Amino acid sequence: MIVDINSEKILRDDGVNYLNCDRGWKSWAFTLDHKRIGIMYLAGILLCFLLGGIMALLIRAELFTPGKLYLTEDKYNEFFTLHGAIMTFLFLIPSIPAAIGNFVLPIMVGAKDVAFPRMNLASFYLWVAGAIFFLLALGLGGLDTGWTFYTPYSTTTNSTVIAATMGVFILGFSSIFTGLNFIVTINKMRPAGMTWFRMPLLLWSLYATSIIQVLATPVLGITMILLTAEKMLGVGIFDPELGGDPVLYQHFFWFYSHPAVYIMILPAMGVISELMSVFSRKPIFGYRFIAYSSIAIALLGFLVWGHHMFLSADSPLAAVIFSALTFSVSIPSGIKVFNWLATMYKGSIRLDTPMCYALSFILLFGIGGLTGLFLGALATDVHLHDTYFVVAHFHYVMMGGTLIAFLAALHYWWPKMFGKMYSEKWAKVACLLIFIGFNWTFFPQFLLGSQGMPRRYARYEAEFEGLHRVSTTGAMVLGVGLGLSACVLGHSLWRGKRAPRNPWGAATLEWQTGSPPPHHNFIGKPVLTDPYDYDDLVFDEEEGGFVRRRRRSGSEQEKPIKEPSIV
Amino acid sequence: MVMASTTEEQDHHGHGHVAHHFDSAQQQFDAGKLGMWLFLITEILFFSGLFVAYAVYRVNHPEVFIDARQHLNTSLGALNTVVLLFSSLTMAWAVRAAQLGQHKLLSNLIILTLLCASVFLGIKSIEYSHKWGEGLLWAGAYTYGSEELVEQDKSAAKLAATAVLGAPAALIAVVSGAILVFWRKRLSSVVRTLVAVALGMGAIYFVGVGIGIIVEVLTHSSVSHEPGDHSISQVAGEPGPGVFFSIYFTMTGVHALHILIGMGVMLWMLEKSLRFEYGPDYFGPVDFVGLYWHLVDLVWIYLFPLLYLIG
Amino acid sequence: MNSNQNELQHEEYDHHGLAHVMPVKLLVGVFSLLIFLTIITVLLAQVPLGPWEVWVSLGVATVKATLVCLYFMHLRYDRTFNGFIFLSSIFFVALFLALTLMDLNGPRVPLSGIE
Numbered sequence: 001m002i003v004d005i006n007s008e009k010i011l012r013d014d015g016v017n018y019l020n021c022d023r024g025w026k027s028w029a030f031t032l033d034h035k036r037i038g039i040m041y042l043a044g045i046l047l048c049f050l051l052g053g054i055m056a057l058l059i060r061a062e063l064f065t066p067g068k069l070y071l072t073e074d075k076y077n078e079f080f081t082l083h084g085a086i087m088t089f090l091f092l093i094p095s096i097p098a099a100i101g102n103f104v105l106p107i108m109v110g111a112k113d114v115a116f117p118r119m120n121l122a123s124f125y126l127w128v129a130g131a132i133f134f135l136l137a138l139g140l141g142g143l144d145t146g147w148t149f150y151t152p153y154s155t156t157t158n159s160t161v162i163a164a165t166m167g168v169f170i171l172g173f174s175s176i177f178t179g180l181n182f183i184v185t186i187n188k189m190r191p192a193g194m195t196w197f198r199m200p201l202l203l204w205s206l207y208a209t210s211i212i213q214v215l216a217t218p219v220l221g222i223t224m225i226l227l228t229a230e231k232m233l234g235v236g237i238f239d240p241e242l243g244g245d246p247v248l249y250q251h252f253f254w255f256y257s258h259p260a261v262y263i264m265i266l267p268a269m270g271v272i273s274e275l276m277s278v279f280s281r282k283p284i285f286g287y288r289f290i291a292y293s294s295i296a297i298a299l300l301g302f303l304v305w306g307h308h309m310f311l312s313a314d315s316p317l318a319a320v321i322f323s324a325l326t327f328s329v330s331i332p333s334g335i336k337v338f339n340w341l342a343t344m345y346k347g348s349i350r351l352d353t354p355m356c357y358a359l360s361f362i363l364l365f366g367i368g369g370l371t372g373l374f375l376g377a378l379a380t381d382v383h384l385h386d387t388y389f390v391v392a393h394f395h396y397v398m399m400g401g402t403l404i405a406f407l408a409a410l411h412y413w414w415p416k417m418f419g420k421m422y423s424e425k426w427a428k429v430a431c432l433l434i435f436i437g438f439n440w441t442f443f444p445q446f447l448l449g450s451q452g453m454p455r456r457y458a459r460y461e462a463e464f465e466g467l468h469r470v471s472t473t474g475a476m477v478l479g480v481g482l483g484l485s486a487c488v489l490g491h492s493l494w495r496g497k498r499a500p501r502n503p504w505g506a507a508t509l510e511w512q513t514g515s516p517p518p519h520h521n522f523i524g525k526p527v528l529t530d531p532y533d534y535d536d537l538v539f540d541e542e543e544g545g546f547v548r549r550r551r552r553s554g555s556e557q558e559k560p561i562k563e564p565s566i567v
Numbered sequence: 568m569v570m571a572s573t574t575e576e577q578d579h580h581g582h583g584h585v586a587h588h589f590d591s592a593q594q595q596f597d598a599g600k601l602g603m604w605l606f607l608i609t610e611i612l613f614f615s616g617l618f619v620a621y622a623v624y625r626v627n628h629p630e631v632f633i634d635a636r637q638h639l640n641t642s643l644g645a646l647n648t649v650v651l652l653f654s655s656l657t658m659a660w661a662v663r664a665a666q667l668g669q670h671k672l673l674s675n676l677i678i679l680t681l682l683c684a685s686v687f688l689g690i691k692s693i694e695y696s697h698k699w700g701e702g703l704l705w706a707g708a709y710t711y712g713s714e715e716l717v718e719q720d721k722s723a724a725k726l727a728a729t730a731v732l733g734a735p736a737a738l739i740a741v742v743s744g745a746i747l748v749f750w751r752k753r754l755s756s757v758v759r760t761l762v763a764v765a766l767g768m769g770a771i772y773f774v775g776v777g778i779g780i781i782v783e784v785l786t787h788s789s790v791s792h793e794p795g796d797h798s799i800s801q802v803a804g805e806p807g808p809g810v811f812f813s814i815y816f817t818m819t820g821v822h823a824l825h826i827l828i829g830m831g832v833m834l835w836m837l838e839k840s841l842r843f844e845y846g847p848d849y850f851g852p853v854d855f856v857g858l859y860w861h862l863v864d865l866v867w868i869y870l871f872p873l874l875y876l877i878g
Numbered sequence: 879m880n881s882n883q884n885e886l887q888h889e890e891y892d893h894h895g896l897a898h899v900m901p902v903k904l905l906v907g908v909f910s911l912l913i914f915l916t917i918i919t920v921l922l923a924q925v926p927l928g929p930w931e932v933w934v935s936l937g938v939a940t941v942k943a944t945l946v947c948l949y950f951m952h953l954r955y956d957r958t959f960n961g962f963i964f965l966s967s968i969f970f971v972a973l974f975l976a977l978t979l980m981d982l983n984g985p986r987v988p989l990s991g992i993e
Contacts, residue, residue, distance in 0.1 A: 113588040222616035234707020242706035243806030872935035876923035
C-alpha cells in the first residue's frame with residue numbers, strides 16, 4: 001500500500017495482506033505470524049463457545065419442568081460439569097487475550113510480532129491439545145464432578161477425571177506462555193516515545209492479566225498433577241481415608257481460580273476503556289486511575305480466594321479476613337466504571353455496534369459486581385452459597401461482562417482483522433436480542449437463589465417452576481441473539497463492504513495500517529501519537545474512513561505528545 | 568576432554584542471530600532473559616503448592632513428620648546437594664565460556680553438568696529403591712511395618728526397583744555403545760560426540776548408583792529399620808507416615824522430572840555448542856538454560872533441609 | 879599467556895558485550911562457600927535446637943539460595959527488574975502459605991446447623 005504523506009490518502013493498494021500473502025494449510029499450521037495465530041485461536045474458541053452454549057441450552061431445557069424432562073440426574077451432572085469446564089478453560093480464559101490480544105497487541109505497540117513467536121504458536125497448539133483432552137472427557141463420558149473437581153469425590157469416582165485434569169494442565173501452560181509473551185513484549189518492545197503512561201489502556205489491562213496468568217496458573221498446574229497422582233497412585237494428600245485433607249484441595253484450587261476470574265475480566269475492561277474513548281470521541285477520563293486500578297485488581301485478586309470456601313473451611317478469623325479483602329477488590333472496579341461514565345459525559349457519542357455492547361457491559365458488569373458483594377459478606381453468603389444467586393452472579397460478570405466485551409472487541413476489530421464491514425443494523429438487532437435475552441435468562445436466577453433454589457440440581461420443588469420457565473425462555477432468546485450475531489459477522493466475510501483503515505476514528509496505532517494489515521504489520525514506521533487524541537482525525541469520504549490530517553506547521557508531528565490524561 | 572587454548576577460538580562468533588522482530592541483539596537478549604525469569608517464576612509458583620502441602624501437614628502433625636524423617640538417609644541427601652551445587656558451578660562457568668567464545672571449554676562444561684545430573688539421578692534411584700523395598704511409600708501404598716515383609720523379600724524388592732529405575736539409563740548406554748561400535752564411520756564428529764556423551768551419561772548414572780549403595784551400606788546403622796520403631800501407624804482419617812512419603816515422593820519426583828527435562832534441553836544445547844554456534848554475540852540460550860538449571864538447584868537447596876534435616 | 883588473555887577479554891566484554899562476564903575466581907569462591915554452608919547445615923541438624931531448628935535450617939538454605947541467585951544466576955549484575963519480579967514471586971508464595979496455614983491450622987471445628 002502506498003500512502004501520500006501529507007494527505008494520508010491511499011495512492012495504490014496492491015491488496016496483499018497477512019491473510020492472502022501466503023497460501024496453503026501449512027502456511028497457517030506453521031505460521032509464526034501473531035495475526036494468523038490470533039485468528040486460529042478465534043476460530044477455536046468460538047467453536048468451543050458453541051459447544052458450551054449448546055450444553056447450556058440443553059441444561060436450561062431440562063430445567064423447564066421440576067421433574068425429569070429427558071436427562072437423568074447423572075447425565076445432568078455431566079452436562080453442567082462440561083458446560084462449566086469448557087466455558088471457563090476453553091473459552092473465557094483465552095478469549096480476549098489469545099484471540100484479540102494476540103492480533104492487536106503487537107500492532108498497537110508498533111512492533112512486528114510478539115517477543116517469542118514460536119512460543120506463541122506453541123501456546124496455540126497447547127490449547128488445541130487441551131481441547132482434545134476435554135473432548136475425550138466428553139466423549140468417554142461420565143465426568144460429573146462439577147468444573148471445580150472437588151475431592152474426595154473427584155479422586156474416588158470412576159469417571160474420566162484424569163482426561164479432564166490433564167486437559168486443564170495443558171491449557172494452563174497455553175495460558176502461561178501467552179501471558180509470558182505479552183509481559184516481555186510490552187516491557188521490551190515498545191517504541192521509543194511510548195512510555196508506560198502513553199500506552200493504550202488495553203495494553204495496561206493485558207499486562208495486568210498476564211501477571212495473573214504467570215503467577216496463578218502454575219498453582220492450578222500442580223493441583224491438577226496432585227489430583228492425577230491421587231487418582232492413579234493413591235498419593236493421599238487430599239483423601240481423608242488416607243489421612244489427607246480435602247479442604248487443602250479447595251485452597252489450592254481457588255488460589256488459582258479466583259485470580260482466574262480477573263484474567264477473564266481485566267482484558268474485557270481494557271477493551272471497554274478503549275471503546276468508551278473512541279465512541280465518545282473524547283480522551284479517556286482518569287487514565288492513570290484506570291491504569292493503576294488494573295494492576296490493583298490483579299494484585300488484590302490474589303488475596304480473596306477464601307471467599308469461595310466460607311462454608312467449607314475452618315477458621316472464622318480467616319473467613320473474616322477474606323471477606324474484608326473481598327470488599328477491597330470492588331473498589332478499583334468501581335473506579336473504572338466511574339471513569340468510563342465520566343469519559344462519556346459531554347462526549348460526542350456514536351452508538352455504533354461496539355459501543356452498544358460496551359454500554360451493555362457497564363450495566364451488566366455493574367449488576368454482576370454489586371451482587372458479588374452480597375456473596376462476599378459472610379452473613380449473607382451462608383444463605384446464598386451454592387444457590388442460584390451465585391450462578392446468576394457469575395453469569396452476569398463472566399457472560400454479561402467478559403462475553404459482552406469480547407463481542408464488543410470482535411465487532412470493533414473485525415474490520416481490521418478481515419477487512420470487511422458488517423451490517424450495522426443487523427448487528428445492533430443481535431446486540432439488543434442478546435441484552436434482552438441475557439437479562440431474561442439470568443435476572444430471575446437471582447430471585448431463585450435468594451428463595452433457596454440450590455445450584456447443580458436437576459430436580460427442584462414446584463414453587464420454583466415459574467421462575468425457571470422464565471429463565472429457560474430467556475435462554476432461547478439469548479441463543480437466537482448470539483446465533484444472529486454469528487450470522488451477521490459470518491455474512492460480512494462474504495458480502496461485507498470493504499473496510500477502510502480507520503472506520504471508527506480511533507487513534508491507537510493499529511488503525512494507521514491497512515485493514516487487513518500487511519504481513520509485517522506496518523509499511524514503514526507508524527507515527528507515534530497520543531492514543532486518545534482525536535482532534536486530527538477527519539472523516540475522508542473517498543476512503544470511507546478516518547484519516548489523520550497533518551497541520552501545516554512544518555514538523556512531522558505537530559502536536560507534542562502528551563500523556564493522555566486529564567487527571 | 569582436552570581443553571584447547573583460547574587463541575584459536577577467538578575468531579568464531581555467533582553471526583546474524585537477531586530475529587527479524589527485534590531491533591538489536593541487546594533487545595533480543597534482554598527479552599530472552601526477562602522471558603526466562605518469568606518462566607522461573609512460574610516454576611516457583613508450581614513448586615510452591617508442594618511446599619504449602621508440606622507446611623500444612625507439618626504444622627498440624629509434627630510428630631508424624633519427625634518420626635517418618637528418620638527413614639531418610641541424610642548422607643545421600645547431602646551428597647546429592649553437593650553434586651547439584653557442583654553442577655551449578657559448571658553451568659555458570661559454561662555461560663562465561665560462551666560469552667568469551669571458549670567453545671571447547673563450553674562443550675566440556677555442559678558435558679560435565681550432564682554427568683553431574685546423571686550421578687544425582689543414580690544416587691536418587693538408590694533412595695527410591697530402598698524405600699520401595701521397605702514399603703515406605705505414599706499413603707495409598709504404605710506397607711512399612713506390616714508383618715508380611717521378610718528381609719529376603721525386601722532385598723529382592725530393592726534390587727528389582729534399582730533395576731527398573733536403571734533400565735532407561737542402561738538402555739541408553741547400550742544403544743549408544745552399539746551405535747558407536749557399529750556405525751562410527753558413518754557419523755559426523757558432532758553426532759559421534761553426542762552419542763558418546765549419551766553413553767557417558769548412562770554409565771555415570773550407574774557410578775551414582777554405586778556410590779549410593781556404598782554410602783547406604785556405610786551409613787546403614789544410623790537409619791533405623793525396625794518395624795516396631797515408630798509408634799504411629801496408619802489410621803483412616805488421621806494422617807500417618809504415609810502422608811510424609813506422599814509429600815516426599817511428589818516433591819522429589821517433580822524435582823527429578825525437572826532434572827530430566829533439563830538434561831534433555833542441555834543435550835540440545837550441547838549439539839549447538841559443538842557446532843560453535845555460541846559466542847560473544849550470541850550466548851543467550853546458554854545463559855537462559857543456566858538460569859533454569861540454577862532454579863532446579865535452588866529447589867533442592869530447600870528440599871534438602873525440609874525433608875532430610877528437620878526433626 | 880592464557881590468564882592475561884582471559885583478563886583482557888573480561889574487561890573488553892564488560893564494556894561492549896551483551897552482559898557482564900563472571901570471573902572464575904568469584905564462581906569458585908561462591909561454590910566453596912555453598913559447600914561450606916552445606917556442611918554447616920548438616921552439622922547444625924545434629925544439634926538439638928527445639929523449635930529453632932526449622933528457622934535455622936531455612937535460614938542457612940536462604941543464605942545459600944541468595945548466593946546462587948546473586949552470583950550463579952547473575953542477579954547482582956543484571957537489570958533490577960528481573961530480581962524484583964523474582965522476589966515478588968516469593969511474596970506471593972508467602973501469601974499462599976500464610977493464608978492457607980491460618981485457615982488449616984489446628985483441629986476441625988464443625989459448623990453447627992442453622993435452626
